[in-house]
Amino acid sequence: MAAITEGHAPTIAIEGARKQRGNLTQARIRWMVLAVVLGLGLVSGRLVQLGMAETDQTIEGQTRDAITATRPPILDRNGLEMAVDIRVPSLYAEPRRIIDVEEAVRELRTVLPDLDEDWLRDRLTGDQGFVWVKRELTPAIQEAVMRLGIPGIDFITESKRFYPGMNEAAHILGSTNVDNQGIAGIERHMDSESVALLQELGLARGNALTPVELSVDMRVQHVLHEQLMDAMTRYQAIAAAGVMLDIHTGEVIALASVPDFNPNEPATALVKDTFNRITSGIFEPGSIFKTVTMAGALDSGAVAITDQFDARYGIRFGRYTIDDFHGKHRILALPEVYKYSSNIGTIRIMQAMGKDNYRAFLSRMKFDERVQFELPEMRVPTVPDSFSEVGAATASFGHGLSVSPLHMVTAYAAFVNGGNYIAPTLYKRDMAEAEALYERVLRPETSAYLRYLMRLNAISTGGSGSQMNKAAQGYRVGGKTGTAEKVVDGRYSSNKVTNFFASAFPLDNPRYAMVIMVDEPKAENAQSGTTAGWNAGTLTGRVVQRVAPMLGIAPDFSEAVDQQIVPAEVRQLYPEGF
Amino acid sequence: MIRNLNIFLLFVSVVMLAGVYALKFSIEGTASERTALAAQIEDQEGQLSLLKADWAVLNQPGHIDPIIKRHQEELAIGPVQQEQFGAFTALPMRPAKPDTEAMDALFAAIAEGIDPIDAILEMEGIE
Numbered sequence A: 001m002a003a004i005t006e007g008h009a010p011t012i013a014i015e016g017a018r019k020q021r022g023n024l025t026q027a028r029i030r031w032m033v034l035a036v037v038l039g040l041g042l043v044s045g046r047l048v049q050l051g052m053a054e055t056d057q058t059i060e061g062q063t064r065d066a067i068t069a070t071r072p073p074i075l076d077r078n079g080l081e082m083a084v085d086i087r088v089p090s091l092y093a094e095p096r097r098i099i100d101v102e103e104a105v106r107e108l109r110t111v112l113p114d115l116d117e118d119w120l121r122d123r124l125t126g127d128q129g130f131v132w133v134k135r136e137l138t139p140a141i142q143e144a145v146m147r148l149g150i151p152g153i154d155f156i157t158e159s160k161r162f163y164p165g166m167n168e169a170a171h172i173l174g175s176t177n178v179d180n181q182g183i184a185g186i187e188r189h190m191d192s193e194s195v196a197l198l199q200e201l202g203l204a205r206g207n208a209l210t211p212v213e214l215s216v217d218m219r220v221q222h223v224l225h226e227q228l229m230d231a232m233t234r235y236q237a238i239a240a241a242g243v244m245l246d247i248h249t250g251e252v253i254a255l256a257s258v259p260d261f262n263p264n265e266p267a268t269a270l271v272k273d274t275f276n277r278i279t280s281g282i283f284e285p286g287s288i289f290k291t292v293t294m295a296g297a298l299d300s301g302a303v304a305i306t307d308q309f310d311a312r313y314g315i316r317f318g319r320y321t322i323d324d325f326h327g328k329h330r331i332l333a334l335p336e337v338y339k340y341s342s343n344i345g346t347i348r349i350m351q352a353m354g355k356d357n358y359r360a361f362l363s364r365m366k367f368d369e370r371v372q373f374e375l376p377e378m379r380v381p382t383v384p385d386s387f388s389e390v391g392a393a394t395a396s397f398g399h400g401l402s403v404s405p406l407h408m409v410t411a412y413a414a415f416v417n418g419g420n421y422i423a424p425t426l427y428k429r430d431m432a433e434a435e436a437l438y439e440r441v442l443r444p445e446t447s448a449y450l451r452y453l454m455r456l457n458a459i460s461t462g463g464s465g466s467q468m469n470k471a472a473q474g475y476r477v478g479g480k481t482g483t484a485e486k487v488v489d490g491r492y493s494s495n496k497v498t499n500f501f502a503s504a505f506p507l508d509n510p511r512y513a514m515v516i517m518v519d520e521p522k523a524e525n526a527q528s529g530t531t532a533g534w535n536a537g538t539l540t541g542r543v544v545q546r547v548a549p550m551l552g553i554a555p556d557f558s559e560a561v562d563q564q565i566v567p568a569e570v571r572q573l574y575p576e577g578f
Numbered sequence B: 001m002i003r004n005l006n007i008f009l010l011f012v013s014v015v016m017l018a019g020v021y022a023l024k025f026s027i028e029g030t031a032s033e034r035t036a037l038a039a040q041i042e043d044q045e046g047q048l049s050l051l052k053a054d055w056a057v058l059n060q061p062g063h064i065d066p067i068i069k070r071h072q073e074e075l076a077i078g079p080v081q082q083e084q085f086g087a088f089t090a091l092p093m094r095p096a097k098p099d100t101e102a103m104d105a106l107f108a109a110i111a112e113g114i115d116p117i118d119a120i121l122e123m124e125g126i127e
Helices: A017-052 A064-068 A101-111 A117-124 A139-148 A185-201 A218-234 A266-270 A286-300 A334-339 A343-353 A355-364 A389-396 A405-416 A431-437 A444-459 A466-471 A533-550 A559-563 A568-573 B002-059 B061-070 B100-111 B116-124
Strands: A081-093 A131-134 A153-162 A182-184 A239-246 A252-258 A308-310 A315-317 A320-322 A331-333 A478-488 A491-505 A512-519
Touching: A081 A139, A081 B002, A101 A117, A101 A139, A117 A131, A139 A153, A153 B002, A182 A185, A182 A266, A218 A239, A218 A252, A218 A533, A218 B061, A239 A405, A239 A533, A286 A334, A286 A343, A286 A355, A286 A389, A286 A405, A286 A444, A286 A478, A286 A491, A308 A334, A308 A343, A315 A343, A315 A389, A320 A343, A320 A389, A331 A334, A334 A343, A334 A444, A343 A355, A343 A389, A355 A389, A405 A444, A405 A491, A405 A512, A444 A466, A444 A478, A444 A491, A466 A533, A478 A533, A491 A533, A512 A533, B002 B061
Parallel strands: none
Antiparallel strands: A081 A131, A081 A153, A239 A252, A239 A512, A308 A331, A315 A320, A478 A491, A491 A512
């Protein structure tokens, strides 16, 4: 270009070679800048795109964290595992990555033949990113499926709850569903407390969760469960249940109810009659309620332990006459009323106290409300708001009202621990914590009287607890039998009964209270009967005999330990004490 | 001068490039190692959870009890009975002074060749 412009007039401004080159450079720089800007724009555009894209973290509507979330292990009071988490493989498919659905269906069914063919085909067809095929499998099946080498089929490790004790503590633990959420028992209670929140936040992973310590002693629990199972066959009962409480702290040491279920197979919990009879069963308690009447009357001061009551004739209420079962039909002192389980005597004791005072005492003992307890399976007791004359009379020996065995054991704990009501708990609780929750319901002297009465019933001749004491010699057990007739077709039936035995041991320095229930027992053999002393009583004796050494209670055969709990007033009546 | 500097810079950038690439590759290596380790840890944690569950099952009283019952006769064991308990207070106190007469009698008997222990051993059938 420079050569062409040379011959023209000098007036024309000619672009020099240098300038030309400068222009060229500038143009190049512009192009370059444009290219760089475009490049950078491309990069940042891609970055924005990547930032906007949401990766799918959910698995069928749940976060991945919730699936792999663990639950804290549950330990018994000695640190033995009652519930642990195990990692199990779960089979899932990514339908959009499956090439040949038919082949995948055919091959999967060689390993998992119980999968329905049509269901599986339907499941694997489509464009979803994630579908469950089968959850919670064994490592062996995982290995076999992996060997098939089907594309788009893979495993994810899930946490599954496992209960090494199987049926034994079923009603305490409850169970969890396939998503590892508590659906019953203490598992459900834990979720309502804190675990669910942790899982939701995705924090409940790995082994970082602190174990939950329960108050239950698995050794005692095992013995109780075993003995209850034994009672089912021995007495051909339709059900049996038992609960043991530490009377000072309210800790539940053992709680069992049979028939029960296997928490590892939550579906078994849905079988009829497997409900927890201790907390969610309410029954007419029968004569074990007489202890309540005694406690109320003695505590109010309306009667003294040495008072005499006329039990010669039945008490008439209109057309009905209430009489004694195997009655003595003579004048009985208060300890005799208790020992011979006299209905007449108990009614007179209640009447001395007054029916309204008696009803108020039942409220004081919290018989008309739910027991404060962790298990969600609870039923409200049915206790009339006010008593008629006859209503109060039947209530005094445990008919015409229904409470749960947990109510009874809590009341018995208060009766023998010096008169302090303490709500039961399944978590560990020490003395200091318990004392803060104490609610005084009886005077300590009344508690001492009741300890004497309960022990009297076990060792005195004719006492209804003597069957029990045979097995548990030396462990200073005492208690009260209760044979409650069931209502069949609107009438009390004498051959269908619910039997109870409420006890405490060792009575010279009581530490544990227990209530045992046997529902509709039959006589073990021709020599035995169907009343509570024969089944619930002996069962209590056998349980105590097994568990007392575990709980650190040594047998003591010396008569002095029994004599020291005899109140001084009783000595005037019976110098020998029992 | 500038030329030397340029050569130096060129050299440095080549070295840096090589360094950065080496670092990148080593980090990738470490990352995959980490992933493998994490997978291994998870796998082992899974196995550990199973072992722990096994251990818990084996420790359950409900698991041990049937085993004991099965071997009860062979091992001559059973639940503890009340009579098996003793107390320190039940032990007789040590005699205030040694029973010299009995000791003398014992030594005399041994000197004569009669060992009272032999009689007990014979009674028990121990040679």
